[in-house]
Amino acid sequence: MLSRRILTQSLACWLFSQAYTSTQALIEETPRLEAGVYEGIVSRNSFLDGGLGLGGKLDLLVTSTGSLTGKLLFDGTTLRFSGDQEPSEADPTALRFTLGKGKRGPVLTLEITQDSFSGEPYFRLITGDETSATIQVQKRVTNLAEVGERLEGAYTWSLNPGFRKPKGATVLEEGEGRLPVPEGYGFMTARVLKTGLLRWSGKLADGTAVTGSGYLTESSSRRFVEGFSSYAAAWHQVLYRGKGSVQGWFDLYDERFDEGRSKGDVFVEGYLDWKKLKVSDAFYIRNYRDGFPLHELDVRGGKYERPAAGELVMDLANGPNNAQLTVEGAGMPSPVINLLTVTAQNKAIFSLMNEGYPVTKLNFQPTTGTFSGTLLFKDISPRLPTNSIERSVRFQGVLLSRSSTGAGFFMLGQLPTDGPPPTTMRYSPELSGRVEIREAFFPESQGFVHIPGGEFQMGNAYNEGNTHERPVHPVYVSPFYIQAKETTKSQWDVVYKWALKHGYTFDNAGVGRAANHPVVYVNWYDAVKWCNARSEMEGLTPCYRVRNNSGPDTVYRTGQVSDTLSYVVWLANGYRLPTEAEWEKAARGGPEGRRFPFGDFIDFSLANYYAFPGNGTFDLAEKEGFHPVFGYNVAYRAPYLGTSPVGSFFANGYGLYDVIGNASEHCWDVFKSNAYSAQGPFNDPRGPDSSWDKNPRVLRGGNFSSNDRVSSRGQADQDFTYNYIGFRTVRYLQGEDN
Known part of the structure; x- marks a missing residue:
């Protein structure tokens, strides 16, 4: 998420402060604030407020004569100040105002200097020993x-x-x-x-x-x-x-x-x-x-647009099973998805109650854009005596017009434990879980599986393979759906033929050994445009867009676009390629620290790959070579394909097939060999940068001619294709522009 946190026109910015300290900046003159009202957020520094690190807020008024009055909410108190824009005697390039002390911290001074990089005033709180906290300040609009x-x-x-x-x-x-x-x-x-x-x-x-x-x-x-x-x-x-x-x-x-x-x-x-x-x-x-x-x-x-009379909340279509409610987190072992029908009167009728799912009531408040309801969990106590336990909780949230979704939370008391320390239902911890409401999506019937949100350890836990698979590092990935199987030639053809009639062009037509084999010979651009085409064909919001400075932005449908002309609507409800982090979390199937989703060893009963039994103790095949059943031979020399029908081997813990071997899979991320060692975002990372220019992109999963592990990272130029390169797609749960 850090790549989306971008702060120009910010008058105080920690990004810049790290790169250009106050001693490095070449200040040419004393800053002069224009007349107006300014507001700022003080960055957290626990050395300034007695170890709490609570941050603060600055309000500042500059008159037409240049005088200042303001107040600082910080360290449990309100510190007021006033003065003129006269440079400090100690530093003629700075304005300084002594504010006083909060409840716990030292005497604070507001310092305003000129940022040599942007030319804008730079605000910070300082103390006598130069401990500081930056302040991001914005001017109130004049109109x-x-x-x-x-x-x-x-x-x-x-x-x-x-x-x-x-x-x-x-x-x-x-x-x-x-x-x-x-x-x-x-x-x-x-x-x-x-x-x-x-x-x-x-x-x-x-x-x-x-x-x-x-x-x-x-x-x-x-x-x-x-x-x-x-x-x-x-x-x-x-x-x-x-x-x-x-x-x-x-x-x-x-x-x-x-x-x-x-x-x-x-x-x-x-x-x-x-x-x-x-x-x-x-x-x-x-x-x-x-x-x-x-x-x-x-x-x-x-x-928020209140639905008109006869219209349904979240722009739902009128009909049975038109929505779904997902309950997740709060210590639940797995997500719960309940289908429901939202009527023309915006009443919720639950149509599917599987055994073990919480009984649910849901009420919409279209006037205010909110919803609320109750969940009743029925469980067996894990402590003796094993009595039945009922936990009734209330959930609440808001309706989001732009994404046609609802989002909220609930607090769930945990089941009693033997400890230590032992707990009872009355005093067990309460944890927060999330609630999502959206248009019904039937992942199983469409070949998708659910990947729960959460943190996992990404990378190669063994000291083997390439160094760009290390170090192992924690990554948080939001929940999403991913194809259980690689995109087949028959799936490709249906969308491809529709796309050609609706303004799309592709570099390659795609090749498959058979209809139920993965499509290959498609490059990264082809896969991205195919995702958009499938989204449009099914009435979903495409994820990949082209910016048009002389008119409305458009869906990416043709050519090989560049970074300056393109962007991604990350949380749209359409199809897209997985990020590398999404791919690895899904491919691992839940367990971490293993070479493969199915354990630390591999043989031909587990995947369609090329055996190298002499290159490592983890390959248990009897001899080197292609798969004895699916490996390409003289009969299939024409396209040189060694793929197998998708789903020919066991699924991993999340229900994904062929994440090892068969076809390598395109991912969104730009490939960088130091991606894991360079500091970057840990929350839904999207690669070293978001460039669409012709950089190598990540390939994951190995293929029929390699014996790659689940952490192995491959690469290919965006316009490159080969007989072992295919893809699978994902859909995001939150469905909102990013």
């Missing part, structure tokens, strides 16, 4: 009434969790270890008033009620494209009686839509960070009493 009139209306957005600590935060994390973060989706309902004021309220994923307001400022992100107008609102709120906080920015974008769609809609993005310190050792406190570490919340949503 509030005009902006407010254009953006006026109701909004909803979700707060999607990540496990990664935001980079740049200086926080003491002693004793935190690997505490779990709440897995549910927090949510907000909001309204922009004609005055340009944004008001919001909602709940975080642990059930904490939050509220706030702020006038719109200039955008906190550099995601600016011609045709977009972007604004922001700052939020900082201390929680848990001073034992935690949440802070960050909401960014509102007036988006230019794809062809055939009207302009004027608004979507919301942004990043918050959230933490909770340990609050108590008391056994009766059930809700994350040990706290949870600092982690990001991904803001996703937009303007």
